[in-house]
Amino acid sequence: MTSQEQRHRLKRSTLALGAALTVVVTAAGAAPGAGAASATPGKPKLKLIAASNSVTLDRWEGDPGVYLDLGTYVTVDNAPLELKVTRKSYKDPVVAQQILRNGRSTQTKTLPAGLVKDFSGLPGFLEVSIKNAAGQEVSKNKGTFCPNNASGRLRPDAPATSHYPESCSTNPFTLGSVWGVEKGWASNSSTVDYDKPVDLPAGEYTAKVSVAKKYRDLFGIPNDQPTVKVTVRQISDEGGGQGLTAGHDAHSGHSGHMAPAVGSAHQHGPRGADAPTPPALSHALEDRGLAHHLGDAPGHTDGSRIAPALTPNARRPFGRAGAPANVPKPDLRSLPAWDIAITDGEDGDVPGKDYLAFSANVWNAGPAPLVVDGFRSPGKDVMDAYQYFYDANGKQVGYTPTGTMEWDPRIGHEHWHFTDFASYRLLSEDKTKEVRSGKEAFCLANTDAIDYTVKNANWHPYNTDLSTACGRQNSISVREVLDVGSGDTYTQYRPGQSFDITGLPNGTYYIEVIANPEKRLQETNLNNNVALRKVVLGGTPDARTVTVPPHDLIDVH
Secondary structure: OOHHHHHHHHHHHOOOOOOOHHHHHHHHOOOOOOOOOOOOOOOOEEEEEEOOOEEEEEEEOOOOOEOOOOOEEEEEEOOOEEEEEEOOOOOOOOEEEEEEEEOOEEEEEEOOOOOOOOOOOEEEEEEEEEEEOOOOEEEEEEEEEOOOOOEEEOOOOOOOOOOOOOOOOOOOOOOEEEEEEOOOEEEEOOOOOOOOOEOOOOEEEEEEEEEOHHHHHHHOOOOOOOEEEEEEEEEOOOOOOOOOOOOOOOOHHHHHHOOOOOOOOOOOOOOEOOEOOOOOOOHHHHHOOOHHHOOOOOOOOOOOOOOOOOOOOOOOOOOOOEOOOOOOOOOEEEOOOEEEEEEOOOOOOOOOOOEEEEEEEEEEOOOOOEEEEEEEOOOOOEEEEEEEEEOOOOOEEEEEEEEEEEEEOOOOOOEEEEEEEEEEEEEOOOOOOEEEEOOEEEOOOOOEEOEOOOOOOOOOOOOOOHHHHOOOOOOOEEEEEEOOOEEEEEEOOOOOOOEEOOOOOOEEEEEEEEEOOOOOOOOOOOOOOEEEEEEEEEEEOOEEEEEOOOEOOEOOO
16 A cells, blocks of 8 residues: 555544534533424424534645535434435436324325435535635535434433434435434534545634525524634645644544545545445544544444444354245345446556456345355365355245355455356447456445335445455455345456456447356346446547446436
8 A cells, every 4th residue: 555545544534533422412502402392293303503613624735625524413303304215217316205203103205306316415405604714705615414424312312323324325326215313313414525625725714504495494494503613734744644743643443444535546436345435424523532432332323333244154054955935035136337437457457458447236135135154174265155044033044055255365355255246248339249258256245225225124234344344364254245225336446357448449338247147146036137337438549438328317427
Protein backbone atom coordinates (compact mmCIF):
# COMPACT_ATOMS: atom_id res chain seq x y z
CA MET A 1 0.00 0.00 0.00
CA THR A 2 1.40 3.42 -0.94
CA SER A 3 1.86 6.21 1.59
CA GLN A 4 -0.86 8.18 -0.21
CA GLU A 5 -3.31 5.27 0.15
CA GLN A 6 -2.40 5.01 3.83
CA ARG A 7 -3.11 8.71 4.26
CA HIS A 8 -6.52 8.35 2.63
CA ARG A 9 -7.40 5.35 4.76
CA LEU A 10 -6.32 7.19 7.89
CA LYS A 11 -8.26 10.28 6.88
CA ARG A 12 -11.42 8.34 6.10
CA SER A 13 -11.22 6.58 9.46
CA THR A 14 -11.94 9.88 11.19
CA LEU A 15 -15.25 9.96 9.31
CA ALA A 16 -16.23 6.56 10.63
CA LEU A 17 -16.55 7.53 14.26
CA GLY A 18 -19.54 8.11 16.51
CA ALA A 19 -21.21 7.38 19.85
CA ALA A 20 -24.54 6.86 21.58
CA LEU A 21 -26.67 9.97 21.42
CA THR A 22 -27.95 9.70 24.98
CA VAL A 23 -24.90 11.59 26.22
CA VAL A 24 -25.17 14.29 23.56
CA VAL A 25 -28.86 14.97 24.06
CA THR A 26 -28.49 14.99 27.82
CA ALA A 27 -25.93 17.76 27.43
CA ALA A 28 -28.24 19.70 25.10
CA GLY A 29 -31.31 19.50 27.35
CA ALA A 30 -34.49 17.46 27.51
CA ALA A 31 -35.07 14.89 24.78
CA PRO A 32 -37.12 16.41 21.94
CA GLY A 33 -40.70 15.20 21.97
CA ALA A 34 -40.54 13.67 25.43
CA GLY A 35 -43.96 13.63 27.05
CA ALA A 36 -45.77 14.79 23.89
CA ALA A 37 -49.22 13.61 24.96
CA SER A 38 -51.09 15.67 22.37
CA ALA A 39 -49.29 14.14 19.39
CA THR A 40 -51.30 12.23 16.78
CA PRO A 41 -51.10 8.48 17.52
CA GLY A 42 -48.94 6.64 14.99
CA LYS A 43 -47.48 9.84 13.49
CA PRO A 44 -43.78 10.49 14.17
CA LYS A 45 -42.64 13.88 15.41
CA LEU A 46 -39.43 14.97 13.71
CA LYS A 47 -37.05 17.70 14.79
CA LEU A 48 -33.62 18.89 13.57
CA ILE A 49 -30.98 19.34 16.29
CA ALA A 50 -27.25 19.94 16.48
CA ALA A 51 -25.28 17.50 18.63
CA SER A 52 -22.71 20.17 19.44
CA ASN A 53 -22.34 23.92 19.06
CA SER A 54 -19.00 23.49 17.31
CA VAL A 55 -17.11 20.99 15.17
CA THR A 56 -13.59 20.69 13.81
CA LEU A 57 -13.09 19.58 10.21
CA ASP A 58 -9.73 18.51 8.81
CA ARG A 59 -8.45 19.65 5.44
CA TRP A 60 -5.66 17.37 4.34
CA GLU A 61 -2.77 18.64 2.28
CA GLY A 62 -3.46 18.20 -1.43
CA ASP A 63 -7.20 17.71 -1.02
CA PRO A 64 -9.61 20.04 -2.83
CA GLY A 65 -11.60 20.76 0.32
CA VAL A 66 -13.24 19.39 3.45
CA TYR A 67 -16.16 17.02 3.96
CA LEU A 68 -19.11 18.65 5.70
CA ASP A 69 -19.96 16.57 8.73
CA LEU A 70 -21.65 19.06 11.03
CA GLY A 71 -23.12 16.74 13.63
CA THR A 72 -26.79 17.50 13.02
CA TYR A 73 -29.47 14.90 13.70
CA VAL A 74 -33.13 14.30 12.99
CA THR A 75 -34.85 13.22 16.19
CA VAL A 76 -37.93 10.99 16.06
CA ASP A 77 -40.57 10.67 18.74
CA ASN A 78 -44.19 9.63 19.36
CA ALA A 79 -43.91 6.88 16.67
CA PRO A 80 -41.17 5.41 14.46
CA LEU A 81 -40.29 7.00 11.15
CA GLU A 82 -40.54 4.23 8.56
CA LEU A 83 -40.36 4.43 4.77
CA LYS A 84 -40.68 1.63 2.22
CA VAL A 85 -38.98 2.39 -1.09
CA THR A 86 -39.43 0.12 -4.10
CA ARG A 87 -39.56 -0.15 -7.86
CA LYS A 88 -41.30 -2.91 -9.81
CA SER A 89 -38.52 -3.16 -12.40
CA TYR A 90 -35.78 -1.09 -13.96
CA LYS A 91 -38.40 0.24 -16.37
CA ASP A 92 -40.41 1.71 -13.48
CA PRO A 93 -39.73 4.76 -11.30
CA VAL A 94 -38.94 4.56 -7.60
CA VAL A 95 -41.97 4.79 -5.29
CA ALA A 96 -41.62 5.81 -1.64
CA GLN A 97 -44.28 5.17 0.99
CA GLN A 98 -44.41 6.18 4.64
CA ILE A 99 -45.61 3.42 6.94
CA LEU A 100 -47.63 4.72 9.90
CA ARG A 101 -48.07 2.18 12.72
CA ASN A 102 -50.49 2.69 15.60
CA GLY A 103 -50.70 -0.50 17.62
CA ARG A 104 -52.24 -3.09 15.32
CA SER A 105 -53.33 -0.48 12.79
CA THR A 106 -51.06 0.27 9.84
CA GLN A 107 -51.57 3.02 7.28
CA THR A 108 -49.58 3.73 4.13
CA LYS A 109 -48.94 7.24 2.83
CA THR A 110 -47.37 7.55 -0.63
CA LEU A 111 -44.83 10.35 -0.94
CA PRO A 112 -45.13 12.72 -3.94
CA ALA A 113 -44.11 11.15 -7.24
CA GLY A 114 -40.54 11.98 -8.23
CA LEU A 115 -39.53 13.14 -4.77
CA VAL A 116 -37.33 10.06 -4.22
CA LYS A 117 -35.32 9.06 -7.27
CA ASP A 118 -33.05 6.34 -5.91
CA PHE A 119 -32.35 4.40 -2.72
CA SER A 120 -29.69 6.60 -1.13
CA GLY A 121 -32.18 8.66 0.91
CA LEU A 122 -34.35 11.78 0.75
CA PRO A 123 -32.64 14.14 -1.73
CA GLY A 124 -32.28 17.82 -0.95
CA PHE A 125 -33.45 17.25 2.62
CA LEU A 126 -30.79 19.29 4.40
CA GLU A 127 -29.86 22.85 3.45
CA VAL A 128 -26.54 24.22 4.69
CA SER A 129 -25.29 27.80 4.48
CA ILE A 130 -21.72 28.57 5.55
CA LYS A 131 -20.42 32.05 6.27
CA ASN A 132 -16.87 33.14 6.94
CA ALA A 133 -15.70 35.26 9.87
CA ALA A 134 -16.69 38.42 7.97
CA GLY A 135 -20.28 37.22 7.62
CA GLN A 136 -20.05 36.49 3.88
CA GLU A 137 -21.74 33.35 2.57
CA VAL A 138 -18.99 31.20 1.06
CA SER A 139 -20.87 27.94 0.54
CA LYS A 140 -24.45 26.80 0.06
CA ASN A 141 -25.20 23.11 -0.12
CA LYS A 142 -28.05 20.63 -0.12
CA GLY A 143 -27.71 17.15 1.29
CA THR A 144 -29.47 13.80 1.09
CA PHE A 145 -30.82 12.37 4.34
CA CYS A 146 -30.63 8.62 4.87
CA PRO A 147 -32.82 7.72 7.87
CA ASN A 148 -30.65 4.60 8.27
CA ASN A 149 -27.59 6.71 9.01
CA ALA A 150 -25.75 6.14 12.26
CA SER A 151 -28.23 6.66 15.03
CA GLY A 152 -28.65 6.40 18.77
CA ARG A 153 -31.15 6.65 21.60
CA LEU A 154 -32.47 9.94 22.93
CA ARG A 155 -33.47 8.65 26.35
CA PRO A 156 -33.38 5.44 28.41
CA ASP A 157 -37.00 4.40 27.76
CA ALA A 158 -36.43 4.24 23.99
CA PRO A 159 -36.00 0.78 22.40
CA ALA A 160 -32.62 -0.65 23.32
CA THR A 161 -31.75 -1.52 19.72
CA SER A 162 -32.90 -0.45 16.28
CA HIS A 163 -34.39 -3.13 14.04
CA TYR A 164 -34.01 -0.97 10.91
CA PRO A 165 -31.13 -1.44 8.45
CA GLU A 166 -27.89 0.42 9.12
CA SER A 167 -27.39 2.17 5.76
CA CYS A 168 -29.07 3.24 2.53
CA SER A 169 -28.12 1.47 -0.66
CA THR A 170 -26.25 3.35 -3.37
CA ASN A 171 -26.10 0.37 -5.73
CA PRO A 172 -27.71 1.65 -8.97
CA PHE A 173 -29.66 -1.58 -9.42
CA THR A 174 -31.26 -1.74 -5.98
CA LEU A 175 -34.90 -2.87 -6.09
CA GLY A 176 -36.26 -2.30 -2.59
CA SER A 177 -35.26 -0.61 0.66
CA VAL A 178 -36.62 0.03 4.12
CA TRP A 179 -35.59 3.24 5.88
CA GLY A 180 -36.40 3.87 9.49
CA VAL A 181 -35.66 5.53 12.82
CA GLU A 182 -37.05 4.07 16.04
CA LYS A 183 -39.27 6.11 18.34
CA GLY A 184 -37.03 7.90 20.83
CA TRP A 185 -34.01 7.71 18.53
CA ALA A 186 -32.16 10.18 16.30
CA SER A 187 -30.39 9.71 12.97
CA ASN A 188 -27.37 11.63 11.72
CA SER A 189 -28.58 13.96 8.98
CA SER A 190 -25.12 14.60 7.54
CA THR A 191 -24.19 13.08 4.22
CA VAL A 192 -20.47 13.02 3.50
CA ASP A 193 -20.14 13.26 -0.27
CA TYR A 194 -16.62 12.13 -1.12
CA ASP A 195 -16.97 13.38 -4.69
CA LYS A 196 -17.92 16.93 -3.66
CA PRO A 197 -15.66 18.32 -0.94
CA VAL A 198 -16.25 21.97 -0.01
CA ASP A 199 -13.38 24.37 -0.66
CA LEU A 200 -12.95 25.99 2.76
CA PRO A 201 -9.46 27.25 3.68
CA ALA A 202 -8.28 26.83 7.26
CA GLY A 203 -10.15 29.22 9.52
CA GLU A 204 -13.36 29.86 11.43
CA TYR A 205 -16.86 29.65 9.92
CA THR A 206 -20.51 29.53 10.95
CA ALA A 207 -22.88 26.98 9.43
CA LYS A 208 -26.64 27.37 9.49
CA VAL A 209 -28.54 24.13 8.90
CA SER A 210 -32.22 23.69 8.08
CA VAL A 211 -34.67 21.19 6.60
CA ALA A 212 -36.00 22.02 3.13
CA LYS A 213 -39.55 23.42 3.14
CA LYS A 214 -41.00 20.56 1.08
CA TYR A 215 -39.94 18.09 3.76
CA ARG A 216 -41.06 20.32 6.62
CA ASP A 217 -44.50 20.45 5.04
CA LEU A 218 -44.54 16.73 4.26
CA PHE A 219 -43.52 15.50 7.72
CA GLY A 220 -44.60 18.43 9.90
CA ILE A 221 -41.06 19.37 10.92
CA PRO A 222 -40.55 22.71 12.77
CA ASN A 223 -38.45 25.31 10.97
CA ASP A 224 -35.52 25.03 13.35
CA GLN A 225 -32.21 26.35 12.01
CA PRO A 226 -29.40 25.36 14.35
CA THR A 227 -26.05 27.08 13.87
CA VAL A 228 -22.71 25.36 14.32
CA LYS A 229 -19.29 26.95 14.67
CA VAL A 230 -16.91 25.26 12.21
CA THR A 231 -13.15 25.21 12.60
CA VAL A 232 -11.28 24.05 9.50
CA ARG A 233 -7.89 22.66 10.44
CA GLN A 234 -5.11 22.21 7.86
CA ILE A 235 -3.41 18.81 8.15
CA SER A 236 -0.04 18.21 6.50
CA ASP A 237 0.84 14.89 4.94
CA GLU A 238 3.97 13.94 6.81
CA GLY A 239 5.16 10.38 6.77
CA GLY A 240 2.22 8.91 4.91
CA GLY A 241 -0.58 10.14 7.10
CA GLN A 242 1.29 10.88 10.32
CA GLY A 243 0.77 14.65 10.15
CA LEU A 244 -2.17 14.74 12.54
CA THR A 245 -2.08 17.42 15.16
CA ALA A 246 -1.39 16.39 18.73
CA GLY A 247 -4.25 14.68 20.51
CA HIS A 248 -6.11 13.77 17.33
CA ASP A 249 -7.10 10.11 17.46
CA ALA A 250 -6.66 8.36 14.11
CA HIS A 251 -8.65 5.30 15.25
CA SER A 252 -6.80 3.09 12.82
CA GLY A 253 -8.61 0.11 14.25
CA HIS A 254 -11.58 1.04 12.10
CA SER A 255 -9.62 1.20 8.87
CA GLY A 256 -11.30 -1.97 7.65
CA HIS A 257 -14.24 -0.03 6.27
CA MET A 258 -12.79 3.07 4.72
CA ALA A 259 -14.33 4.89 1.80
CA PRO A 260 -12.49 4.88 -1.53
CA ALA A 261 -9.78 7.48 -1.69
CA VAL A 262 -10.69 10.66 -3.50
CA GLY A 263 -8.53 11.07 -6.55
CA SER A 264 -7.53 7.41 -6.60
CA ALA A 265 -7.30 5.71 -9.96
CA HIS A 266 -10.63 3.95 -9.58
CA GLN A 267 -13.70 4.31 -7.45
CA HIS A 268 -14.45 0.69 -6.69
CA GLY A 269 -18.20 1.05 -6.51
CA PRO A 270 -20.43 2.23 -3.67
CA ARG A 271 -20.42 -0.30 -0.86
CA GLY A 272 -18.43 -2.61 -3.10
CA ALA A 273 -16.78 -5.64 -1.58
CA ASP A 274 -13.34 -4.11 -2.01
CA ALA A 275 -14.19 -0.72 -0.48
CA PRO A 276 -17.35 -0.68 1.61
CA THR A 277 -18.73 2.76 2.32
CA PRO A 278 -18.69 3.87 5.96
CA PRO A 279 -21.89 5.08 7.59
CA ALA A 280 -22.30 8.83 7.93
CA LEU A 281 -21.18 9.60 11.47
CA SER A 282 -20.37 12.84 13.18
CA HIS A 283 -17.19 14.73 13.97
CA ALA A 284 -19.15 16.38 16.78
CA LEU A 285 -19.30 13.06 18.60
CA GLU A 286 -15.66 12.32 17.87
CA ASP A 287 -14.56 15.68 19.18
CA ARG A 288 -16.40 15.10 22.45
CA GLY A 289 -14.09 12.17 23.16
CA LEU A 290 -16.83 9.56 22.98
CA ALA A 291 -15.12 7.10 20.63
CA HIS A 292 -14.98 4.45 23.38
CA HIS A 293 -18.63 3.70 22.59
CA LEU A 294 -17.64 2.28 19.20
CA GLY A 295 -17.02 -1.31 18.25
CA ASP A 296 -18.65 -4.68 17.76
CA ALA A 297 -19.69 -5.18 21.37
CA PRO A 298 -23.35 -5.95 22.18
CA GLY A 299 -25.64 -2.94 22.21
CA HIS A 300 -23.47 -0.77 19.98
CA THR A 301 -26.14 0.41 17.58
CA ASP A 302 -24.55 3.56 16.17
CA GLY A 303 -24.12 1.92 12.74
CA SER A 304 -20.34 2.01 12.83
CA ARG A 305 -19.66 -1.67 13.24
CA ILE A 306 -18.62 -4.15 10.60
CA ALA A 307 -20.61 -7.30 11.22
CA PRO A 308 -18.43 -10.29 12.14
CA ALA A 309 -18.23 -13.52 10.18
CA LEU A 310 -20.26 -16.58 11.07
CA THR A 311 -18.65 -19.69 12.55
CA PRO A 312 -18.67 -22.83 10.39
CA ASN A 313 -19.88 -26.15 11.71
CA ALA A 314 -17.39 -27.88 13.96
CA ARG A 315 -16.84 -30.73 11.52
CA ARG A 316 -17.64 -31.84 8.01
CA PRO A 317 -21.21 -32.99 7.41
CA PHE A 318 -21.76 -36.72 7.53
CA GLY A 319 -24.51 -39.07 6.52
CA ARG A 320 -26.34 -39.12 3.21
CA ALA A 321 -26.19 -35.86 1.26
CA GLY A 322 -29.38 -34.20 0.07
CA ALA A 323 -32.24 -32.00 1.20
CA PRO A 324 -36.03 -32.40 1.45
CA ALA A 325 -37.78 -31.32 -1.73
CA ASN A 326 -39.79 -28.59 -0.03
CA VAL A 327 -36.97 -27.10 2.05
CA PRO A 328 -36.50 -23.32 1.55
CA LYS A 329 -33.63 -22.49 -0.80
CA PRO A 330 -31.90 -19.31 -1.95
CA ASP A 331 -32.66 -17.64 -5.28
CA LEU A 332 -29.48 -16.22 -6.81
CA ARG A 333 -29.97 -13.42 -9.33
CA SER A 334 -27.46 -11.40 -11.33
CA LEU A 335 -27.52 -7.63 -11.74
CA PRO A 336 -26.35 -5.82 -14.88
CA ALA A 337 -22.76 -4.59 -14.74
CA TRP A 338 -21.96 -0.95 -13.87
CA ASP A 339 -18.96 1.22 -12.93
CA ILE A 340 -17.62 0.36 -16.39
CA ALA A 341 -14.36 1.94 -17.54
CA ILE A 342 -11.25 1.45 -19.63
CA THR A 343 -8.09 0.93 -17.59
CA ASP A 344 -4.49 0.06 -18.32
CA GLY A 345 -4.61 -2.55 -15.60
CA GLU A 346 -3.83 -2.84 -11.92
CA ASP A 347 -0.98 -4.45 -10.01
CA GLY A 348 -0.38 -7.87 -11.51
CA ASP A 349 -1.82 -7.08 -14.94
CA VAL A 350 0.31 -6.81 -18.07
CA PRO A 351 1.48 -3.22 -18.62
CA GLY A 352 0.68 -1.57 -21.94
CA LYS A 353 -2.58 -3.42 -22.44
CA ASP A 354 -6.16 -2.15 -22.35
CA TYR A 355 -8.68 -3.64 -19.96
CA LEU A 356 -12.45 -3.28 -19.61
CA ALA A 357 -13.17 -3.04 -15.90
CA PHE A 358 -16.59 -3.18 -14.26
CA SER A 359 -18.53 -3.94 -11.09
CA ALA A 360 -20.89 -6.89 -10.87
CA ASN A 361 -23.32 -8.14 -8.26
CA VAL A 362 -25.11 -11.41 -7.56
CA TRP A 363 -27.82 -11.20 -4.91
CA ASN A 364 -30.13 -13.54 -3.05
CA ALA A 365 -33.90 -13.03 -3.43
CA GLY A 366 -34.60 -15.78 -0.89
CA PRO A 367 -36.54 -17.08 0.84
CA ALA A 368 -33.49 -18.82 2.40
CA PRO A 369 -29.88 -17.71 2.83
CA LEU A 370 -27.06 -19.27 0.86
CA VAL A 371 -24.82 -20.93 3.46
CA VAL A 372 -21.56 -22.55 2.33
CA ASP A 373 -18.95 -24.10 4.64
CA GLY A 374 -15.42 -24.95 3.56
CA PHE A 375 -13.34 -27.63 5.29
CA ARG A 376 -9.61 -28.03 4.72
CA SER A 377 -7.55 -31.16 4.82
CA PRO A 378 -4.13 -30.70 6.48
CA GLY A 379 -1.56 -29.26 4.09
CA LYS A 380 -4.02 -28.63 1.26
CA ASP A 381 -4.53 -25.31 -0.56
CA VAL A 382 -8.22 -25.99 -1.21
CA MET A 383 -11.23 -26.62 0.99
CA ASP A 384 -14.12 -28.94 0.22
CA ALA A 385 -17.31 -26.84 0.11
CA TYR A 386 -20.80 -27.84 1.29
CA GLN A 387 -24.13 -26.05 0.95
CA TYR A 388 -26.49 -26.30 3.93
CA PHE A 389 -30.29 -26.23 4.05
CA TYR A 390 -32.55 -25.19 6.93
CA ASP A 391 -36.23 -25.52 7.69
CA ALA A 392 -38.51 -22.61 8.63
CA ASN A 393 -37.37 -22.87 12.26
CA GLY A 394 -33.69 -22.58 11.39
CA LYS A 395 -32.89 -26.26 11.94
CA GLN A 396 -30.38 -27.77 9.54
CA VAL A 397 -32.15 -30.46 7.54
CA GLY A 398 -29.73 -31.25 4.74
CA TYR A 399 -26.49 -30.55 2.92
CA THR A 400 -24.84 -31.18 -0.43
CA PRO A 401 -21.23 -31.03 -1.71
CA THR A 402 -20.81 -27.97 -3.92
CA GLY A 403 -17.27 -27.61 -5.26
CA THR A 404 -14.31 -26.09 -3.49
CA MET A 405 -12.84 -23.01 -1.88
CA GLU A 406 -9.31 -21.99 -2.80
CA TRP A 407 -6.78 -19.67 -1.16
CA ASP A 408 -5.95 -16.65 -3.34
CA PRO A 409 -2.51 -15.26 -2.38
CA ARG A 410 -2.59 -12.26 -4.76
CA ILE A 411 -2.27 -8.77 -3.31
CA GLY A 412 -5.74 -7.33 -2.87
CA HIS A 413 -7.23 -10.79 -2.33
CA GLU A 414 -5.51 -12.94 0.32
CA HIS A 415 -8.62 -14.82 1.37
CA TRP A 416 -10.62 -17.95 0.54
CA HIS A 417 -12.61 -17.89 -2.69
CA PHE A 418 -15.65 -20.04 -3.37
CA THR A 419 -15.04 -21.32 -6.89
CA ASP A 420 -18.57 -21.90 -8.22
CA PHE A 421 -20.43 -18.70 -7.44
CA ALA A 422 -20.25 -16.50 -10.54
CA SER A 423 -18.51 -15.93 -13.86
CA TYR A 424 -18.35 -13.20 -16.49
CA ARG A 425 -18.20 -13.15 -20.26
CA LEU A 426 -17.86 -10.53 -22.95
CA LEU A 427 -20.24 -11.41 -25.75
CA SER A 428 -20.43 -10.33 -29.38
CA GLU A 429 -23.11 -7.91 -30.58
CA ASP A 430 -25.45 -10.75 -31.59
CA LYS A 431 -24.85 -12.38 -28.17
CA THR A 432 -23.88 -15.67 -29.81
CA LYS A 433 -20.10 -15.61 -29.42
CA GLU A 434 -18.01 -15.38 -26.29
CA VAL A 435 -15.04 -13.14 -27.03
CA ARG A 436 -13.55 -12.93 -23.55
CA SER A 437 -14.04 -14.95 -20.36
CA GLY A 438 -13.68 -13.69 -16.82
CA LYS A 439 -14.45 -16.75 -14.72
CA GLU A 440 -13.62 -15.75 -11.20
CA ALA A 441 -13.83 -17.32 -7.78
CA PHE A 442 -15.56 -15.31 -5.08
CA CYS A 443 -15.38 -14.62 -1.41
CA LEU A 444 -19.03 -14.20 -0.42
CA ALA A 445 -19.94 -11.09 1.59
CA ASN A 446 -23.20 -9.19 2.09
CA THR A 447 -21.89 -5.92 0.71
CA ASP A 448 -25.10 -4.41 -0.75
CA ALA A 449 -28.75 -4.23 0.30
CA ILE A 450 -30.46 -5.03 -3.01
CA ASP A 451 -34.04 -5.67 -1.89
CA TYR A 452 -34.91 -5.62 1.79
CA THR A 453 -38.63 -5.94 1.01
CA VAL A 454 -38.47 -9.59 -0.14
CA LYS A 455 -39.72 -12.38 2.12
CA ASN A 456 -37.30 -13.22 4.96
CA ALA A 457 -34.91 -10.37 4.12
CA ASN A 458 -32.31 -10.01 6.86
CA TRP A 459 -31.80 -6.32 7.66
CA HIS A 460 -28.78 -7.05 9.84
CA PRO A 461 -26.68 -9.63 7.98
CA TYR A 462 -23.37 -10.98 9.18
CA ASN A 463 -20.13 -11.04 7.11
CA THR A 464 -20.70 -7.68 5.46
CA ASP A 465 -17.15 -7.15 4.19
CA LEU A 466 -14.08 -9.07 3.10
CA SER A 467 -12.14 -8.30 6.26
CA THR A 468 -14.46 -10.50 8.31
CA ALA A 469 -15.99 -12.98 5.87
CA CYS A 470 -13.27 -14.91 4.14
CA GLY A 471 -10.81 -16.41 6.57
CA ARG A 472 -7.03 -16.38 6.74
CA GLN A 473 -4.34 -18.43 5.05
CA ASN A 474 -4.04 -20.70 8.07
CA SER A 475 -7.81 -21.22 8.46
CA ILE A 476 -8.93 -24.82 8.80
CA SER A 477 -12.55 -24.00 7.96
CA VAL A 478 -14.63 -21.01 6.89
CA ARG A 479 -18.32 -20.14 6.49
CA GLU A 480 -19.44 -17.83 3.67
CA VAL A 481 -23.04 -16.59 3.55
CA LEU A 482 -25.16 -14.59 1.13
CA ASP A 483 -28.20 -13.54 3.14
CA VAL A 484 -31.72 -12.92 1.87
CA GLY A 485 -32.10 -9.46 0.32
CA SER A 486 -28.36 -8.81 0.10
CA GLY A 487 -25.93 -9.00 -2.79
CA ASP A 488 -22.19 -9.31 -3.20
CA THR A 489 -20.56 -6.61 -5.32
CA TYR A 490 -17.28 -7.61 -6.87
CA THR A 491 -15.29 -4.89 -8.58
CA GLN A 492 -13.39 -6.20 -11.56
CA TYR A 493 -10.34 -3.99 -11.13
CA ARG A 494 -8.23 -6.51 -9.31
CA PRO A 495 -5.58 -8.53 -11.17
CA GLY A 496 -7.01 -11.11 -13.54
CA GLN A 497 -10.63 -9.98 -13.23
CA SER A 498 -11.20 -7.36 -15.94
CA PHE A 499 -11.45 -8.20 -19.65
CA ASP A 500 -8.31 -7.78 -21.75
CA ILE A 501 -9.61 -5.91 -24.80
CA THR A 502 -6.21 -5.24 -26.38
CA GLY A 503 -6.66 -5.77 -30.12
CA LEU A 504 -10.41 -6.28 -29.82
CA PRO A 505 -12.22 -4.44 -32.67
CA ASN A 506 -14.38 -1.43 -31.88
CA GLY A 507 -18.08 -2.14 -31.77
CA THR A 508 -20.97 -3.27 -29.61
CA TYR A 509 -20.55 -5.96 -26.97
CA TYR A 510 -22.39 -7.26 -23.90
CA ILE A 511 -21.00 -7.92 -20.45
CA GLU A 512 -22.68 -11.09 -19.20
CA VAL A 513 -22.86 -11.76 -15.45
CA ILE A 514 -23.73 -15.37 -14.58
CA ALA A 515 -24.66 -16.61 -11.11
CA ASN A 516 -24.12 -20.25 -10.18
CA PRO A 517 -22.55 -20.99 -13.60
CA GLU A 518 -22.01 -24.71 -13.01
CA LYS A 519 -25.45 -25.09 -11.37
CA ARG A 520 -23.88 -26.88 -8.43
CA LEU A 521 -25.70 -24.71 -5.93
CA GLN A 522 -29.29 -25.65 -5.25
CA GLU A 523 -31.73 -22.74 -5.54
CA THR A 524 -35.42 -22.08 -6.14
CA ASN A 525 -35.01 -20.76 -9.68
CA LEU A 526 -32.21 -21.29 -12.20
CA ASN A 527 -33.82 -19.16 -14.92
CA ASN A 528 -32.88 -15.71 -13.58
CA ASN A 529 -29.14 -16.19 -13.16
CA VAL A 530 -27.94 -14.18 -16.16
CA ALA A 531 -27.81 -10.39 -16.67
CA LEU A 532 -26.48 -8.44 -19.66
CA ARG A 533 -25.14 -4.89 -19.98
CA LYS A 534 -24.50 -3.33 -23.38
CA VAL A 535 -21.20 -1.53 -24.01
CA VAL A 536 -19.74 0.13 -27.11
CA LEU A 537 -15.95 0.08 -27.52
CA GLY A 538 -14.29 2.85 -29.51
CA GLY A 539 -11.14 4.93 -29.76
CA THR A 540 -7.70 3.92 -30.96
CA PRO A 541 -5.29 1.23 -29.71
CA ASP A 542 -3.52 3.71 -27.46
CA ALA A 543 -6.68 5.53 -26.34
CA ARG A 544 -9.60 3.13 -26.09
CA THR A 545 -13.03 4.39 -25.03
CA VAL A 546 -16.22 2.78 -23.78
CA THR A 547 -19.77 4.10 -24.06
CA VAL A 548 -22.45 2.55 -21.84
CA PRO A 549 -26.07 3.07 -22.94
CA PRO A 550 -28.76 3.24 -20.24
CA HIS A 551 -30.29 0.01 -18.99
CA ASP A 552 -33.99 0.89 -19.12
CA LEU A 553 -34.26 3.82 -16.65
CA ILE A 554 -30.84 3.19 -15.09
CA ASP A 555 -28.43 5.62 -16.73
CA VAL A 556 -25.31 4.78 -14.74
CA HIS A 557 -22.06 3.86 -16.41
